[in-house]
């Protein structure tokens with residue numbers, strides 16, 4: 021049954037996360053304005069992966085959950101983000117992912133997870149801490165040009181809570197090619213880079 025999430029603020033905020041990069045405010049990685057976090061490392065290794073540089077299992081930037089929550093609060097205030105999207109790499113390789121999602125939830129932010137794993141194989145901790153999960157590995161032969169954000173037709177959009185139920189049209193609308201360019205200390209491109 022779909023539900024609203026009510027959680028206590030998690031206590032273990034010193035756990036480290038291995039982060040490749042963060043976009044503080046994007047409109048290409050889910051509905052509304054969002055912060056997007058790309059984690060380093062993936063052991064699924066799909067053929068045709070759109071982020072092969074994030075597959076290598078190596079240290080990128082180690083940040084505590086508290087660091088990431090502080091950044092999210094700052095961009096919530098400055099950019100009015102609605103939530104945070106987790107991408108990779110394979111986000112579920114991060115031991116602190118569920119804890120991070122719960123901490124973001126307690127400060128009012130929605131959470132969307134992209135995982136190459138099947139929903140049924142995810143831990144209960146992960147399932148219970150997200151608002152929406154897009155599951156399944158990327159299959160090059162099943163490329164999906166219809167749905168927003170979803171790479172291949174086998175991948176499912178799973179609404180865990182009702183937070184994004186009103187956004188079904190956003191995910192099911194025909195995909196628009198979109199590229200965002202952010203200028204900060206370095207050039208950051210995301211979206212459909214062709």
Ligand code: SF4
Nearest residue numbers: 062065066069109136
């Ligand atoms: S799960 Fe994602 S990051 Fe990992 S290989 Fe597949 S598409 Fe690439």
